[in-house]
Amino acid sequence: xxxxxxxxxxxYAILVLFLGAFVVTAFGRKGTVRHVVAMLCASISxxxxxxxxxxxxxxxxxxxxxxxxxxxxGGYAIGIAxxxxxxxxxxGLLVTVALFVSTVYSLSYMTHDEHQAEYYTLxxxxxxxxxxxxxxxxxFNMYVMVEIxxxxxxxxxxxxxxxYGALEAAFKYLVxxxxxxxxxxxxxxxxxxxxxxxxxxxxSALIPGNMTPATKVAFALLLVGFATKSFIVPFHPLAAxxxxxxxxxxxxxxxxxxTKSGLYGIIRIVYMLFGTMQLGAIQLLLVxxxxxxxxxxxxxxxxxxxxxxxxxFHSISQIGYVLTAVGLATGLGLSAGLYHAMNHTxxxxxLFLAAGAVLHETGTTDLDKLGGLSKRMPHTTALFLIGxxxxxxxxxFNGFASKWMIYQATYQKAVESxxxxxxxxxxxxxxxSTLTLASFVKVTQSVFFGxxxxxxxxxxxxxxxxxxxxxxxxxxCVLTGVFPNLVTAYLTEPAARAALNALGYIDSMMGxxxxxxxMVTPPAPxxxxxxxxxxxxxxxxxxxxxxxxxGITVVASLGKYESVSExxxxxxxxxxxxxxxxxxxxxxxxxxxxxFWGFKHNWRHYFDFMHALHSGIVNDxxxxxxxxxxxxVVVLQIVL
Amino acid sequence: MITFNYMVSFFLIVLGxxxxxxxxxLVKTVIGMSVMDYGVNLLIISIGFHPxxxxxxxxxxxxxxxxxxxxxxxxxxxLTSIVIGACVTAMSLxxxxxxxxxxxxxxxxxxxxxxx
Numbered sequence: 205x206x207x208x209x210x211x212x213x214x215x216y217a218i219l220v221l222f223l224g225a226f227v228v229t230a231f232g233r234k235g236t237v238r239h240v241v242a243m244l245c246a247s248i249s250x251x252x253x254x255x256x257x258x259x260x261x262x263x264x265x266x267x268x269x270x271x272x273x274x275x276x277x278g279g280y281a282i283g284i285a286x287x288x289x290x291x292x293x294x295x296g297l298l299v300t301v302a303l304f305v306s307t308v309y310s311l312s313y314m315t316h317d318e319h320q321a322e323y324y325t326l327x328x329x330x331x332x333x334x335x336x337x338x339x340x341x342x343x344f345n346m347y348v349m350v351e352i353x354x355x356x357x358x359x360x361x362x363x364x365x366x367x368y369g370a371l372e373a374a375f376k377y378l379v380x381x382x383x384x385x386x387x388x389x390x391x392x393x394x395x396x397x398x399x400x401x402x403x404x405x406x407x408s409a410l411i412p413g414n415m416t417p418a419t420k421v422a423f424a425l426l427l428v429g430f431a432t433k434s435f436i437v438p439f440h441p442l443a444a445x446x447x448x449x450x451x452x453x454x455x456x457x458x459x460x461x462x463t464k465s466g467l468y469g470i471i472r473i474v475y476m477l478f479g480t481m482q483l484g485a486i487q488l489l490l491v492x493x494x495x496x497x498x499x500x501x502x503x504x505x506x507x508x509x510x511x512x513x514x515x516x517f518h519s520i521s522q523i524g525y526v527l528t529a530v531g532l533a534t535g536l537g538l539s540a541g542l543y544h545a546m547n548h549t550x551x552x553x554x555l556f557l558a559a560g561a562v563l564h565e566t567g568t569t570d571l572d573k574l575g576g577l578s579k580r581m582p583h584t585t586a587l588f589l590i591g592x593x594x595x596x597x598x599x600x601f602n603g604f605a606s607k608w609m610i611y612q613a614t615y616q617k618a619v620e621s622x623x624x625x626x627x628x629x630x631x632x633x634x635x636x637s638t639l640t641l642a643s644f645v646k647v648t649q650s651v652f653f654g655x656x657x658x659x660x661x662x663x664x665x666x667x668x669x670x671x672x673x674x675x676x677x678x679x680x681c682v683l684t685g686v687f688p689n690l691v692t693a694y695l696t697e698p699a700a701r702a703a704l705n706a707l708g709y710i711d712s713m714m715g716x717x718x719x720x721x722x723m724v725t726p727p728a729p730x731x732x733x734x735x736x737x738x739x740x741x742x743x744x745x746x747x748x749x750x751x752x753x754x755g756i757t758v759v760a761s762l763g764k765y766e767s768v769s770e771x772x773x774x775x776x777x778x779x780x781x782x783x784x785x786x787x788x789x790x791x792x793x794x795x796x797x798x799x800f801w802g803f804k805h806n807w808r809h810y811f812d813f814m815h816a817l818h819s820g821i822v823n824d825x826x827x828x829x830x831x832x833x834x835x836x837v838v839v840l841q842i843v844l
Numbered sequence: 845m846i847t848f849n850y851m852v853s854f855f856l857i858v859l860g861x862x863x864x865x866x867x868x869x870l871v872k873t874v875i876g877m878s879v880m881d882y883g884v885n886l887l888i889i890s891i892g893f894h895p896x897x898x899x900x901x902x903x904x905x906x907x908x909x910x911x912x913x914x915x916x917x918x919x920x921x922x923l924t925s926i927v928i929g930a931c932v933t934a935m936s937l938x939x940x941x942x943x944x945x946x947x948x949x950x951x952x953x954x955x956x957x958x959x960x
Contacts, residue, residue, distance in 0.1 A: 344921060351928050355935065365942060369958040372947075375939045379864065382877055382932050389925060390857070390884050393918070397891040402917070445958045507960065820959025822873065822952050826864045 210259050211269050214288045214339045217252040217300070220245050221332030225325045232321030239311050242324045246307040249335065250300040253293065260293045261698045266712040268341070268405075276714055279722075281403030287341030287713050289705075290698035294542060295338040295468045297695075298549045301680075302460040303331040309557055309673035310453040312666070313564060317451075323363060330356035330457055334465045341713060343395065343477075344402045346469070347388050350433060354381045357462055360454045361446045373445035376822045380442055383829050384432025388469075391425030394418050395477075404477065405713035408706055412479030413724025419478075420844050424836035426473050431832065434466025436527060437497040438828040440504070440520040441818050447516030448569075452560020455512060459519040459556060460549035467523065467545060471530055476706045479727065481533040484621070485843035490531025491614075495632045498524030502639045504818070506646075506800060507811050511559045511569035514647060515552070518595065521636060522548045528629060529610045532617045535732035538700035539692055540609035546695065547594065547602040547684060554591035554677035558584055561666040561674070562651060571647065576656030580663040585652045587674040592648055594681045596641035602685035607637055609688075631752065646799045692734065701732055849890035856883030870940045870950045874933060881929035885922050892918030 224245030232238035259265040267288040274283025288296070310327065314320055333353030340346050358381065362374035396402055398419050399410040411419055435443035443463075447455045470490075480486045498521050505517035526548065529541030561584045562577065563569050578585040594601035597608075611630050618626035665671075684691050702709070706727050710719040720726050804811060860880025864873050892915035900916035940950070947955055 344924075348924060348928075351931075355931065358935065358939075362939060362942070365946075371939055371943045372955050373958055375870070375936065375943060375955075378932070378936050378939065379873060379877065383861070383864070383880070385928075386857075386880055386884055390887065393884070393888045393891055393921065396918070396921075400915075448958060513958075815960040818960050820956030822955075823865050823868065826861070830861055830865060 210256060210265075211267055213252045213256055214267060214286050214292075214296070215269060215271070217249040217296070218286075218332055218336045218339060220248045220252075221303075221328050221335060225328035225332065228321055228324045228328060232324060235320070238321055238324045242307050242328065243311070245328055246300070246304045246331065249331070250304045253296050253300050256288065256293055257297075257694070260288060261290050261694055264290070264698070266702075266708065268713045276403075276406075279714075279718070281401055281406045281714065284345055285341035285403060285405075285713060286339050287405060287709070288339055289709055289712070290702035291468075291471070291700075292339050292702075294546075294695060294699035295464055296335055298464055298546060299331065299334045299338060299461050302456055302549050302553055303327075303335075305553060305557075305673050305676050306453045306456045308676070309456070309560070309670055310451075312669035313453055313560060314451065317364065319363075323360070323451075326356045326360050326363070327454075327457075329353075330360065330454075331461075334457075334461050337465045338468050341404050342402055343392050343404050343407060346404075347385070347392050350388060350429075350465070350469075351385055353462060353465065354378075354385060354433070357381075357446070357454070357458055361450045361458075363454070364449070364451060367449050369445065370449035372820075373442075373449040376825060377442050377446050379822050380432060380439060380825050380829055383826060384429045384439075386429075387425040387432070387833065388429030391422040391429060394422035394425070398422075403713065404472070405710045408476045408479070409710045409714065409719050409722045411477060412706075412727075415478070415844055417841065420840050421837055423473070423478050423480075423844070424833065424840045426477075427470065427840075428829070428833045428836050430466045430469035430473070431493075432466070432829065433469065434463045434523055434527075435520050436466075436493060436523055437500055437520070438832055439825075440497065440501050440517065441820075441825055443520050444504075444513050444516040444818075447519070447556070448510055448513040452512070452556050452563065455516070455556040455560070456553040459516070460553045463519065463523050464545055464549065467526060467530070470527070471703055475533075475703050476709060479706060480844065483843065484623075485839075487531050487533050488625075489839065489843075491528050491626070491629055494524045494526070494528030494531055495629050496524070497521065498528065498636045499632055500814075502636045502643065503807075503810070504814060505643050506639060507804065507815070509571050511562065511571055511574070511647065511651065512556070513569075514571070514643065515555050515559055518555075518640060518643065519548070519552050521640065522552065522595065525607070525610055525633065525636075528633065529613055532613050532626075534613060534617060534620075535697075535700055535704070535734045536609065536616060537613035538703055539696040539734050540606060540613045542696040542699050543609060543688075543691060544603075544606035546691070547606045547681070550677050550680045550684065551591045551594035551601075551603060554587060554674055554681060555595065557670070557674045557677065558588035558591060561670055564666055564670070565663045566660055571650045573657065574651045574660070575654040576652070577660070577663065578652040579656060580660070581652075581665050583665055583671050584674070587671070587678045588652065589648065590678045590681055592644040594685065596644050597637045598641075600682070600685050602681050602688075605685050605688040605691075607633070627748070631748070642800065642803075649799060697734055700734070704732055845895060846890055846893060849886060849893075853883045853886035853890060856880070856886060859883070868952045870943065870952060870955070871937075873952065874936045874940060877936065878929065878933050881925070881932070885925055885929070888918045888922045888925065892916070 224241055227241050228238045269286040270283045314323055330353055333349050337346050337349035358374050358378045361377055362370050364370055395407055399407055401407060432439045446458055475481050501517045501521035505514050508514035526541045526545045529537045559569060594603040597603040610633055614626050614630040707719050857880050860876045860883060863876030894914050897912050897914040900913040944950055
């Protein structure tokens with residue numbers, strides 16, 4: 205096939221989804237019609253992007269596509285462009301795979317809902333919006349696509365409006381989400397005021413080296429805007445609310461795809477548009493936010509009683525890993541972050557679908573009401589376990605491969621930069637992984653094992669269509685875990701190379717030599733190394749373990765000693781005495797929420813604090829967004 | 845002259861944010877979002893304004909290097925942004941109606957079933 209025909213694939217992949225949305229609205233009264241149209245659109249769009257793997261990922265082509273063939277005139281981009289290099293394609297593939305599986309799952313999952321034509325319309329719009337955002341080469345177009353995806357995501361969050369809290373979740377998401385969108389718009393227009401173009405490549409050539417206070421504010425606005433879309437701290441409560449209320453097939457997209465669009469935006473602006481990733485301060489900023497997201501969200505997850513809400517907090521915790529790795533600004537870090545982003549889409553999708561399967565059959569996601577489902581839903585249990593092992597980073601599943609690379613990358617960064625703080629990041633990543641495992645032990649025990657409650661005696665296995673959808677994710681989880689070399693060679697390393705290759709991105713859009721002639725300091729083509737540099741010495745870790753244990757001992761001995769009798773006083777119910785060897789209560793029922801009671805009890809001040817902070821009041825969440833924006837503006841004015 | 849526009853647009857954005865953060869009524873939250881949007885729209889349109897420029901409407905052949913007109917691109921962007929703003933308002937008001945129906949209140953402090 206000639207190169208020319210490949211040029212059109214990205215726009216077709218986007219258009220087919222938007223077209224599908226309209227066709228479903230017009231002719232979707234009949235179930236078969238909307239099912240066929242939705243499946244057809246999702247498959248076509250997936251196939252079109254899969255066909256691009258060979259030219260873009262392997263042969264290293266970059267597709268620069270001008271809509272209506274309005275090519276740049278007089279050195280100015282006047283048309284709207286799509287640009288697909290390996291990074292765009294990487295995220296595009298995540299989007300289309302998740303959309304495809306979600307559609308397969310929806311066919312059986314949504315059968316009991318009303319207004320299904322509207323559901324598929326919104327689903328296609330959501331897919332088209334995200335795909336349009338990650339394939340676009342025009343920053344205003346990105347903003348429009350961000351709005352489309354936010355709208356459809358909000359509408360789909362409230363789709364099951366009878367679900368507890370669905371409307372409220374959607375409203376909060378809409379308020380903070382549109383603050384984020386407004387930030388993006390304001391950032392875009394401030395860049396336009398400085399550079400008089402909206403083309404991403406041209407902006408990437410004109411902005412770096414010409415930073416004014418206004419572009420720094422624009423940077424802060426864009427950063428915060430995309431952060432709201434990826435739900436990193438302090439926007440994580442929105443994700444938790446939205447996931448809990450949305451249908452599981454939509455949770456897959458919100459967690460697997462929406463967060464990725466935000467991450468894609470962040471990667472593009474920090475690496476390319478502002479070209480700031482060589483600055484230590486920016487690296488520290490991203491790594492710090494990533495690490496905080498990682499840790500805060502995993503501890504929040506420990507305190508949850510709702511299956512999907514718990515998964516939502518884990519989802520953001522994993523996004524924290526990705527952001528941390530991306531913030532390292534090394535080839536290995538970037539490749540590891542993208543690898544983890546991919547794995548996150550796969551295992552998180554699988555887990556949400558399993559949660560949806562449980563909800564579909566039992567009608568609840570309350571961990572305290574579930575139990576023993578492995579006897580009734582063996583296939584779902586097995587698939588869920590694959591997802592749980594993957595997210596906890598247990599070999600040979602994919603979470604292990606990417607987390608291992610992230611540990612290596614952070615440690616390598618510590619050695620290279622001599623900044624001991626990065627070792628701390630490695631430790632936080634390890635601790636978070638442990639807490640993730642702990643939390644999934646809790647979920648597995650309280651949903652799939654343990655006693656089967658009387659009300660759930662009649663539960664059956666989910667329809668085969670839903671199991672197929674979960675199976676696709678499960679197989680991908682195993683494959684990407686067993687063949688990490690293939691994944692890095694054909695997917696993440698080309699994408700990482702593309703993210704670092706600003707020169708190539710600009711020139712393939714604006715014409716060869718454009719970057720050289722316009723940029724103040726054209727970035728030299730960098731030789732990117734993906735090798736772990738052999739700094740991964742076990743002895744260091746042994747030393748670190750000793751230091752950490754010593755620290756814990758000191759801190760623990762500082763605390764006030766409480767005897768068991770004091771603790772098991774009035775505020776402790778009989779069932780908790782199990783944790784103090786209360787043999788008299790050996791038959792007490794320990795529900796899902798109680799499993800880590802001992803741990804949570806010791807951390808109660810932290811959990812009380814966090815609980816009060818996540819007040820559920822939309823004003824508070826908006827205030828967090830404002831604080832984040834203010835901090836970002838101040839910090840970026842100082843460090844840039 | 846144009847500096848005044850920037851000041852007003854900044855003021856509107858801040859006023860909108862202030863409204864969202866301090867007002868506990870859902871309808872006022874929606875108003876705050878709209879005001880913030882208007883502020884950004886004013887910012888966009890001001891950025892494209894050249895004092896003394898004409899409207900950017902020309903027939904083929906009429907356009908020459910001495911033509912002095914305001915930048916049409918921000919106007920197109922503003923139109924898009926206005927449409928999106930109207931959608932946001934419509935959608936959030938629809939949600940507010942449904943919330944009022946099921947919660948019986950518009951006070952954000954009482955609409956917090958999901959927390960912690």
